[in-house]
Amino acid sequence: MPELPEVETIRAQLAPRLTGRTITAVAVTDPLLVAPADVDEFCSALIGRAVRRVRRRGKYLLLEFDSGAVLALHLRMTGRVHWRAGPPSDGAERFLRAVFGFDDGSSVTFGDARRFGRAWMIPAGTGLREYWRGRVGDEPLEDGFTARRLAELMRGRRVAIKTALLNQALVAGLGNMYVDEALFAAHVHPLRPAGELSEREYRALQRGIRDRLRVAIAAGGASIDTYRDGLGERGQMQAQLRVHLHEGDPCPRCGTIIAKSVVGQRGTYWCPACQPDPTGAAVPVGSRRPRRVREGVSG
DNA sequence: ATTTTCCCCTGCCGGC
DNA sequence: TGCCGGCAGGGGAAAA
Numbered sequence: 001m002p003e004l005p006e007v008e009t010i011r012a013q014l015a016p017r018l019t020g021r022t023i024t025a026v027a028v029t030d031p032l033l034v035a036p037a038d039v040d041e042f043c044s045a046l047i048g049r050a051v052r053r054v055r056r057r058g059k060y061l062l063l064e065f066d067s068g069a070v071l072a073l074h075l076r077m078t079g080r081v082h083w084r085a086g087p088p089s090d091g092a093e094r095f096l097r098a099v100f101g102f103d104d105g106s107s108v109t110f111g112d113a114r115r116f117g118r119a120w121m122i123p124a125g126t127g128l129r130e131y132w133r134g135r136v137g138d139e140p141l142e143d144g145f146t147a148r149r150l151a152e153l154m155r156g157r158r159v160a161i162k163t164a165l166l167n168q169a170l171v172a173g174l175g176n177m178y179v180d181e182a183l184f185a186a187h188v189h190p191l192r193p194a195g196e197l198s199e200r201e202y203r204a205l206q207r208g209i210r211d212r213l214r215v216a217i218a219a220g221g222a223s224i225d226t227y228r229d230g231l232g233e234r235g236q237m238q239a240q241l242r243v244h245l246h247e248g249d250p251c252p253r254c255g256t257i258i259a260k261s262v263v264g265q266r267g268t269y270w271c272p273a274c275q276p277d278p279t280g281a282a283v284p285v286g287s288r289r290p291r292r293v294r295e296g297v298s299g
Numbered sequence: 300a301t302t303t304t305c306c307c308c309t310g311c312c313g314g315c
Numbered sequence: 316t317g318c319c320g321g322c323a324g325g326g327g328a329a330a331a
Binding site for chain 1 (some may be wrong): 301310
């Protein structure tokens with residue numbers, strides 16, 4: 001599903017193609033996309049706007065116009081944003097919800113099978129810092145996101161570290177997949193109370209988060225299911241996932257069988273040996289396998 | 300205040 | 316073969 005690396009991949013592809021372009025046509029075929037806003041008002045607010053910058057905040061994709069207004073898009077589960085040099089041909093987007101046309105003839109479609117995705121117009125003059133406050137937290141790839149800062153964000157929280165990292169108001173952009181991967185990288189069990197990691201573990205986790213996000217961005221995101229990048233292509237990160245979706249496979253580090261359960265209503269994958277259980281339960285004897293690295297997985 | 304639960308929505312998959 | 320229940324999970328609202 002689209003998380004920070006997937007949205008960042010799309011952003012990077014749209015930026016050079018849309019910057020300076022003016023929107024000449026908008027069609028919203030699914031009113032739920034812009035709800036509770038009025039479709040006609042949403043469309044007319046976009047016509048004639050020139051794109052100044054294409055940005056990202058957490059999992060939000062942002063088209064910033066020279067008027068100061070901002071179009072925010074969120075892909076949620078199955079949303080797709082697809083740029084084309086020309087208009088989309090009929091049926092090009094199976095679950096089409098909106099089309100944006102630009103002055104050079106190019107187009108951007110928003111497709112979304114599950115219809116969880118949303119679009120908002122943020123009026124000019126809105127202070128974005130204030131706008132995101134309380135809902136969208138730290139950008140994990142920015143300089144301020146240090147191990148100390150991560151520890152501060154988690155301080156006093158008793159919820160599972162997995163749940164806390166999924167909370168967008170704390171750290172923005174992490175989803176189910178990259179949280180599993182980051183916790184594995186840091187040797188931290190997903191059920192550990194968020195505020196009770198050691199200094200060393202916060203450090204490892206901060207590094208793990210950044211490392212996995214950077215690797216994923218370099219790979220163009222993960223196309224496990226429906227994700228496609230801004231040009232309709234698949235990402236390559238799925239081949240580098242170490243634990244997520246790997247239930248029953250050997251851990252790429254130690255060979256122990258990867259476990260799965262539900263944490264925070266989400267399917268959660270971890271290595272029972274590399275990420276020791278907070279209750280101290282022993283790793284079952286016989287679950288170890290000879291050290292072996294899966295194909296396509298770098299240790 | 301923080302934490303937990305439920306719900307939104309629909310394609311897809313496994314089981315019968 | 317076809318029907319159907321259950322699953323997937325980002326995020327927000329309501330409930331605890």
